[in-house]
Amino acid sequence: MALPVDPNPRLAQYTHPERLVTTEWLAANLGREGLVVVESDEDILVYATGHIPGAVHIDWQTELNDPVVRDYVDGAGFAALCGAKGIARETTVVIYGDKSNWWAAYALWVFTLFGHPDVRLLDGGHIPTAASVPWARAAAADGTFKPRAELEEIYLAGAGLSADREAIAYCRIGERSSHTWFVLRFLLGLPKVRNYDGSWTEWGSSVGVPIVQGEAPGSIEAA
Amino acid sequence: MTDLTPTLSAIVEDFAALTERERLELLLEFSENLPDLPARFTDHPELLELVPECQSPLFLAVELADDAPTADSLVRVFFSAPREAPTTRGFAGILHEALDGLTAAEVLAVPDDVPNRLGLARAVSPLRLRGMSAMLTRVKRRVERALTA
Numbered sequence: 001m002a003l004p005v006d007p008n009p010r011l012a013q014y015t016h017p018e019r020l021v022t023t024e025w026l027a028a029n030l031g032r033e034g035l036v037v038v039e040s041d042e043d044i045l046v047y048a049t050g051h052i053p054g055a056v057h058i059d060w061q062t063e064l065n066d067p068v069v070r071d072y073v074d075g076a077g078f079a080a081l082c083g084a085k086g087i088a089r090e091t092t093v094v095i096y097g098d099k100s101n102w103w104a105a106y107a108l109w110v111f112t113l114f115g116h117p118d119v120r121l122l123d124g125g126h127i128p129t130a131a132s133v134p135w136a137r138a139a140a141a142d143g144t145f146k147p148r149a150e151l152e153e154i155y156l157a158g159a160g161l162s163a164d165r166e167a168i169a170y171c172r173i174g175e176r177s178s179h180t181w182f183v184l185r186f187l188l189g190l191p192k193v194r195n196y197d198g199s200w201t202e203w204g205s206s207v208g209v210p211i212v213q214g215e216a217p218g219s220i221e222a223a
Numbered sequence: 224m225t226d227l228t229p230t231l232s233a234i235v236e237d238f239a240a241l242t243e244r245e246r247l248e249l250l251l252e253f254s255e256n257l258p259d260l261p262a263r264f265t266d267h268p269e270l271l272e273l274v275p276e277c278q279s280p281l282f283l284a285v286e287l288a289d290d291a292p293t294a295d296s297l298v299r300v301f302f303s304a305p306r307e308a309p310t311t312r313g314f315a316g317i318l319h320e321a322l323d324g325l326t327a328a329e330v331l332a333v334p335d336d337v338p339n340r341l342g343l344a345r346a347v348s349p350l351r352l353r354g355m356s357a358m359l360t361r362v363k364r365r366v367e368r369a370l371t372a
Contacts, residue, residue, distance in 0.1 A: 042278050044347055045251050045309035061348035098307065099278075 002118040003035055003092040011123070013148040015189025019182075020123045020145070021094055030054065036087045037122075040107040041098040052096070056085045060107055060175070078114045089117070096122035100143060105179035109195055121182060151183055166192040226334055231321045235340050243346040250343070253316030254309040260284075260301055271303065272365070276357030279308030281315060283358060285365035287327060292369050294328035300362055310347065314355035317341070322362060330366050335359065 006025040011017035021029075029035055030053065037055040039047050047057040058064070064073045064081065073081065087093055093111060097104030101121055111119040124144030145151070161167050167184060169177035181195040196202075227235060238246050264270055264284055271282035281304045288297040300322045302315035321337075322330055334340075338355040 043308050043310045044351065045247060045254065045313065046307065048247070048251055049309055059348075061350060062346065 001034060001090060003029060003032060006120075010144075014145075014187040016186040019120050019186040021120050022123055026052070026094060026122060034090070035092050035094065036085065038085070038087075038093055038095045038104075038107065039097055040095055040104045042103050043098055046098050055096075058085060058107055060103055060110065064110065075114065078110075082116075087116075091118070093119040094122055095119065100179070102179060103175055105182045106175040109178040109181060145183070145187060148187065151188055155184060155188060161190060161193075163190055164192075166194075168194050168196050226332075227337070228321070228325060228329055228333070231333065231337065234317060234321060235337075238341045238343070241342075243342070246342055246346050250313035250317075250347070251309055253314075253320070254312035255316075257302060257304070257312050257316040257319060260303050264301055264303070271301075272361060274354065274357050274361055277304075277308075277311050277314075277354035278351070279304060279311040281308075281311050281354070281358065283315075283361060285362055285369070287366070287369045292327060294326065294331075294370065296327050298325055298327055298330050298366055299323055302358070310351060311354060314338070314352075314358060318355070318358055318362065327366050327370055331363055333359065333363070335363075 005018040006021040008022045008025060010022065011020050014020065026037070030037070037052050038058050039051050039055045040058050040060055041047060044059050044062065047055075051057070058081070064077070082088070093116065095101075095104045095107050095111075097107070104121060108119050108121055124142055146154075155161050161184065167190060169180040169184065171177040171180075178195055181193060184190045184193040238249060241249060259265075260271075268282070271284050274281045274283060281302065283303075284301040286299040286301075288299070300319060302312075302319055304312040304315050306312070322333065325333075335356065337359065338352050344352060
């Protein structure tokens with residue numbers, strides 16, 4: 001059965017607090033039956049230099065995803081990978097990784113894509129391989145997610161998103177935008193948000209699709 | 224015959240003799256053996272060049288031994304990358320061992336596709352290997368500039 005939700009009041013400000021766990025919760029629940037901790041990093045060697053005791057390693061670039069060929073693993077392949085990592089359908093999966101959960105959020109998105117019921121992100125910490133990356137802006141200085149009010153300022157007031165608007169996150173190959181997708185979908189609770197798996201690699205190489213240059217959003221008609 | 228220097232050739236052979244999993248361990252060893260920057264660079268970070276193609280902050284510097292460098296001048300190369308980025312450090316460690324102490328002509332003769340000859344594309348992913356190619360390109364560009372300055 002799924003493990004209890006982290007009751008930490010800090011998480012209660014988000015729409016889906018059950019999608020996050022604190023480092024304190026993880027420390028208290030480590031080793032419990034039904035929990036598998038997954039480390040998923042940008043840097044493939046970080047796991048080998050030290051990780052949370054018992055955590056398994058999933059490298060999404062080499063194990064499941066080829067951003068050039070786009071040969072995503074299919075359902076059977078995903079099931080085989082989970083089996084090899086000790087993850088069953090009823091397992092509570094907690095994912096964390098370097099660089100403010102950059103690839104960890106991507107891993108969580110893929111787990112969600114395949115309908116894994118209980119998959120959560122570790123909020124901050126990146127223990128024991130703490131990395132401070134100045135160009136990772138979505139997280140607070142200590143590696144936790146920013147408070148809800150600040151996230152709303154960035155995404156709702158700043159970018160003009162709202163619950164009734166469809167939103168699609170993209171980046172170059174769809175991994176960094178998974179992080180944004182997680183924030184919009186589970187922390188701010190926007191129902192109509194999706195991650196574009198092809199992202200700029202696909203769109204930017206397609207003939208005849210509209211593009212806009214510069215910082216302003218632009219419009220389809222003008223492009 | 225090979226178009227590689229003896230050191231580079233030995234590194235390529237070392238990687239080729241290993242399984243993919245062992246290649247990652249060797250890459251980790253290179254990351255641990257990357258020497259620290261000398262004080263003249265840590266005191267003057269503005270002398271370092273950032274390599275933005277790497278996914279982690281990687282800086283490099285290149286020095287030629289003579290005031291009026293020629294193709295025979297010895298080249299020193301220096302890299303800096305955080306310990307939290309062992310893959311990037313590993314790439315730097317390989318290039319440091321391969322390039323530091325060569326002549327300018329030898330550095331310029333290193334084939335651009337060396338990063339792809341280490342058998343790491345599958346183990347590390349082509350995306351990550353791009354950072355190593357960028358480091359090599361930038362070192363060679365610096366040597367070229369020093370010769371034509």
